[in-house]
Ligand SMILES: [Zn+2]
């Protein structure tokens with residue numbers, strides 16, 4: 001059995017998305033559910049994949065979308081984790097059986113490339129989507145730029161019944177990454193200082209998690225309006241590093257923190273932020289390197305950046321979705337994770353505009369909705 005639905009198809013790199021209303025989606029099999037999608041967040045990934053920025057390669061045609069949330073409308077045979085009507089946030093896939101998954105490190109799943117970007121599903125087949133009898137490949141095993149997703153239960157986390165699905169999409173990606181980096185890697189203690197470079201969704205997720213753990217946070221960016229928002233939404237200090245050298249950044253951060261920070265989350269991918277922050281990280285401190293560092297070279301590993309300091313490179317926050325998504329949802333309810341303040345809504349068919357606004361920084365977190373009312 002299958003049904004037809006609307007979905008945004010990408011036929012190749014450097015092409016435009018086109019919406020079609022005759023994409024077939026199969027019913028869920030064992031360990032799968034079908035979700036009626038309410039919202040889908042966008043980060044830089046969709047644009048990066050559209051222009052092949054990371055050179056990862058994709059099968060085509062494909063339906064992107066990896067920050068979906070919605071309601072369960074069907075469950076496959078034997079599924080007990082979810083029931084029809086449950087609200088779920090969709091996140092990254094993990095096979096559940098490889099060495100990494102078996103040791104509790106789902107974020108390091110050995111099969112993640114197949115499941116995320118090769119369009120292969122958990123059964124080793126092309127997945128639930130097709131059009132005119134030919135496969136349409138999935139992204140993150142999720143493909144949330146559509147009306148429905150037939151998805152493995154590993155990708156999904158149940159949300160509280162009263163949680164607003166319109167804002168829930170982005171919990172599975174950027175916010176999760178920032179939150180997990182702090183919760184599972186930086187692990188600040190009460191009153192520790194944490195340096196967070198970058199004020200996108202990842203940086204804000206890190207900010208609110210560090211604050212919830214009792215730390216003090218200095219946010220670093222070159223965009224003053226973003227730093228103003230960070231100060232309004234919980235940061236203890238902000239540093240506008242525009243025009244600064246790494247040495248100047250390090251000095252300024254040492255001043256702000258009264259002699260250095262115990263933790264750091266590098267969320268920009270800029271080498272200068274990495275080096276500047278590391279200069280203000282105390283010996284024994286922990287840095288979560290969250291973003292791809294485009295220009296990493298040994299110039300950054302000066303003695304003062306190495307001295308008894310721990311750097312961990314991060315994937316999806318080095319955390320399980322089922323651990324961190326409920327924590328973020330609960331902190332949101334308590335007013336301690338106000339991520340809705342960063343969201344701007346667009347209709348799904350305004351996909352290109354939403355991606356453009358994310359790219360130019362007009363919108364921190366675009367979220368697509370089917371129902372704008
Ligand atoms: Zn994302």
Ligand SMILES: [Zn+2]
Pocket residue numbers: 094095096097098099100101102108109110111
């Ligand atoms: Zn695995």
